[in-house]
Amino acid sequence: MKYIGLILLAWLSIKNQAGQDLYACKNAKISLFSTAPLEDISAVSNSGTSVYNPATGDLAFSVAIRSFQFPKSLMQEHFNENYMESDKYPRASFKGKIQEAIDITKNGSYPVNVAGELDVHGVKQTRTIPGTVVVNNGTVSMSAEFMVKCVDHKIDIPTLVFKHIAETIKMNVSATYMAVKSN
Amino acid sequence: MKKLIPLAACALISTGLWAQTTPAKSGNAADSLLNSMNADTKAEPVIATFKSTRLILGATTETVKKNNLNFLVIHRFGDIGGSQGGGKTFFGLDNSSDIYIGFEYGVSDNLDIDFGRSKFAQQIDLGLKYAMVHQTSDDATPFAVTLLGKAGVKAYEANNGEFPTFADRFAYVAQAIIARKFSSNFSLQVTPTFVRDNSPFPFLAGNERSFFAMGIAGRLKVTKRMGIVVDYAHPFSSFRSNANGDNAFYDPLGIGIEIETGGHVFTIVFSNAKAISETSYLSASQSDWGKGQFRLGFTISRMFSFNKKDKKAY
Numbered sequence: 184m185k186y187i188g189l190i191l192l193a194w195l196s197i198k199n200q201a202g203q204d205l206y207a208c209k210n211a212k213i214s215l216f217s218t219a220p221l222e223d224i225s226a227v228s229n230s231g232t233s234v235y236n237p238a239t240g241d242l243a244f245s246v247a248i249r250s251f252q253f254p255k256s257l258m259q260e261h262f263n264e265n266y267m268e269s270d271k272y273p274r275a276s277f278k279g280k281i282q283e284a285i286d287i288t289k290n291g292s293y294p295v296n297v298a299g300e301l302d303v304h305g306v307k308q309t310r311t312i313p314g315t316v317v318v319n320n321g322t323v324s325m326s327a328e329f330m331v332k333c334v335d336h337k338i339d340i341p342t343l344v345f346k347h348i349a350e351t352i353k354m355n356v357s358a359t360y361m362a363v364k365s366n
Numbered sequence: 367m368k369k370l371i372p373l374a375a376c377a378l379i380s381t382g383l384w385a386q387t388t389p390a391k392s393g394n395a396a397d398s399l400l401n402s403m404n405a406d407t408k409a410e411p412v413i414a415t416f417k418s419t420r421l422i423l424g425a426t427t428e429t430v431k432k433n434n435l436n437f438l439v440i441h442r443f444g445d446i447g448g449s450q451g452g453g454k455t456f457f458g459l460d461n462s463s464d465i466y467i468g469f470e471y472g473v474s475d476n477l478d479i480d481f482g483r484s485k486f487a488q489q490i491d492l493g494l495k496y497a498m499v500h501q502t503s504d505d506a507t508p509f510a511v512t513l514l515g516k517a518g519v520k521a522y523e524a525n526n527g528e529f530p531t532f533a534d535r536f537a538y539v540a541q542a543i544i545a546r547k548f549s550s551n552f553s554l555q556v557t558p559t560f561v562r563d564n565s566p567f568p569f570l571a572g573n574e575r576s577f578f579a580m581g582i583a584g585r586l587k588v589t590k591r592m593g594i595v596v597d598y599a600h601p602f603s604s605f606r607s608n609a610n611g612d613n614a615f616y617d618p619l620g621i622g623i624e625i626e627t628g629g630h631v632f633t634i635v636f637s638n639a640k641a642i643s644e645t646s647y648l649s650a651s652q653s654d655w656g657k658g659q660f661r662l663g664f665t666i667s668r669m670f671s672f673n674k675k676d677k678k679a680y
Contacts, residue, residue: 205396209403232403234396243400249410255671256431256475257629264414265590265626270503270550274404341591344628363399 206235206287206323206360213246213356217349224258224348226251233358235323240281242297242325244356245274266338266348272305277312285316292317297327306336314356326357409504415547415555418631418667419470419478419495421583422597422620423639423647424557427512427545429497430472435670438468438482440642440663447658458661463640470495480516486641487567488522489537501547509546515539518645520565528569537563537645541581550587557581559648561601567650570613577603579648591626595633601648618651620663633665 211231217224231246248269253259263269279299293316301310314327331352333340340348416426419436430436444461445451451458468482468491480493493516501510518537520529529535538561545555559579566573579601587593597620606615622635638660639647653659 205399207399207403232400234400234403236396241396243396245400245404247404254673256434256673257669257671260414261628264550268550270412339590347628 204237204362206237207363208233208235208358208360211244211246211356211358213244213251213354215251216353216355218353219349220346222347224253226253226259226262228252231356231358233325233360235325235360237285237287237323240284241279242281242299243276243278244358245276247274248272266333266340267304272303275301275303277301277310279310279312281316282311285318287318287321287323290318290320301331303331304336304338308335321362322359324357324359326355328353328355330354409502409506411500411502412510412547415501415510415545415553416585417593417624417626418633418665420633420665420667421555421585421595421624422622422633422635422637422663422665423599423618424581424583424597424644425495425512425514425541425543426583427497427510427543427555429476429495429512430470430478430669432472432475433672434472435672436468436470436478437668437670438466438470439666440464440466440468441665442637442640442642442663443661445653445659445661446636447660451658463661464642464646466642480514482643484641484643484646486643486646487520489518489520489643489646491516491518491643491645493517493539501545509544512543512545514541514543516644518643529565534565537561537565537649539644539648541644551593552584552586554584555582557583557599559599559644561645561648563645563649567646568613568652570609572605573649574603574605577601577606577649579603585624593624595622595624595635596620597637599648603649606649613652614654615652616654618647619655622663629669631665631667633667635663635665636660637663 209232210229211233212229213231214227228246228250230250231244233244235242248267249263277299279297282296282298285293295316296311296313298311301308312327312329314325317324331354333350416428419426419428442463444455444458444463446457455461464484464486466482466484470478470480472478476497478495480495482491493514495512495514497512499507499511501507516539520535541557541559543555543557545553547553559581561579562576564575566575579599581599583597585593585595600617609615616638618639620635620637622633625632638653638655639651640653641647641650
């Protein structure tokens with residue numbers, strides 16, 4: 184009888200944990216930097232979306248290519264039209280799992296590795312991206328910096344402009360999450 | 367113990383049911399949440415219907431964006447064939463029918479001011495171009511509409527009394543440019559136009575001062591940065607249609623390729639129209655493709671950005 188009670192309790196507690204809230208962010212800041220001999224290019228989007236499930240460690244990001252703002256409007260047009268082909272591939276996304284266990288009830292800064300699939304320009308790449316998760320009084324925020332090789336995602340840079348555009352683009356991602364209440 | 371079994375069963379069933387009715391907080395729930403967050407993204411205006419503000423003869427729906435300056439050099443050589451062409455003029459390369467230097471400045475993302483000076487009639491043009499309607503990605507608006515208005519003054523010294531009054535030097539053009547980007551490779555535009563030229567060239571008795579015209583132009587991209595462009599216009603002018611012999615008029619038609627290299631757009635064309643300014647090529651095209659009276663031409667379009675945030679932000 185005691186065992187049944189224990190098993191039941193354990194099962195219920197697992198259920199409870201699995202039923203924990205998801206964390207979502209609608210204004211993730213995603214920026215890109217390209218440093219080439221003739222030109223530094225940077226762009227930022229403040230409308231990335233992300234969902235984090237603390238129970239499973241699942242983490243997903245998505246951003247509309249058109250939401251990237253460049254200081255030069257012509258660059259923005261070429262980014263969409265010539266490089267990212269945003270009419271064909273409107274979003275870039277990442278779907279992965281945080282490898283480390285994080286206790287989101289405890290304040291702290293957790294260095295993490297997120298393993299998953301990065302989908303840019305319609306080409307998926309398996310990546311492990313290092314980042315940081317910061318928990319502060321129930322607020323969860325994340326940041327990561329990683330490099331994306333244009334060639335890995337079949338983004339062509341013509342030889343005519345190779346001195347303007349770097350072959351490897353530095354990406355910065357930061358997101359602050361809100362708990363999404365379950366019913 | 368026996369009392370507890372039904373209790374446990376109840377608990378099992380209820381928690382089991384609860385687990386079924388509430389979406390499992392696994393990848394699926396996270397996916398659907400992410401999808402729902404991305405679902406409300408609204409339709410975007412279609413960009414880059416054309417690479418440049420000009421195609422061959424006429425303007426496109428594209429405007430110069432805010433605080434950007436587009437610098438244009440447009441050149442038309444002499445006739446390749448016919449009496450003016452051939453080896454003696456190195457197929458027209460020794461002559462220039464028209465040279466146009468233009469500046470287009472973006473007041474806002476949808477409005478630019480155009481200034482240009484032609485060799486042809488030494489005309490100075492000043493115009494406004496306004497992108498009124500943008501095509502949207504969801505086809506709620508299936509095409510873009512840009513309005514263009516230009517006033518030109520023929521500045522050359524008139525020794526034969528061509529311009530009795532100063533007002534006779536003026537010419538105007540009003541256009542509604544309607545374009546659709548059918549795919550990333552294919553764009554097409556039609557341009558209903560009204561021309562008012564106070565002294566239409568050539569100076570012939572009965573030459574109409576006001577007439578309508580229709581332009582049709584398209585671009586087919588061969589690669590991401592290179593495309594084939596075609597531009598044609600027909601003036602609805604009975605004087606021009608009825609003129610024949612040495613005074614015959616021919617509809618302007620240009621065919622070329624367009625190459626984009628970052629900040630520049632180069633267009634290399636063959637065209638029978640000698641003039642570059644709208645009022646001139648619509649009212650004064652008397653060169654015939656069939657007689658070899660077409661010419662090589664090119665357009666260089668260079669975009670400069672003067673955005674202040676360019677330097678400090680990011």
